[in-house]
Amino acid sequence: MNNQEILDWLGRVIGLFDQDAKLEYGDLDKPEFRVVSEDSLVIKNRAEIIKALEYLISQIAPYQEGIRPSLDINGYKKERQEKLMMMAENTADQVVGTGRDKVLPEMNSFERRIIHIVLADRDDVVTESVGEGRLKRVKILPKQ
DSSP, rough: OOOOHHHHHHHHHHHHTTTEEEEEEEEESSSEHHHHEEOOOOOTTTTHHHHHHHEEEEEESOOOOTTTOOOETTHHHHHHHHHHHHHHHHHHHHHHHHHHOOOOOOOOEEEEEEEEHHTOOSSEEEEEEEEESSEEEEEEOOOO
């Protein structure tokens, strides 16, 4: 399927939620599909609907080596990413100030990756993922 066909398919799926929405597509460094709606699309349970639709899009989109298309609804993912970046920096500052490890709440791999990337260039803390299964936690430790 090409990107327009994916947008058409996405429009039909969003219509099943009885939502009126504007669909957009952008392709700066990777394909990104965006849904903008005045109605409040269901974004709960850690944005499971977004993740499910994003997975389906990745299965029908043209394959590009190492690049997966993304989906954002009403800017949820961008807003979540900004909050995670702020959480990472604030928590790292606390760890440095107290000298004690901090463990963040459970996160999916996308969210954990953001934390690791944000703190990778800091020379005063290190991060590691801890736990089992899909949802793990990020542990932030002072660098010795």
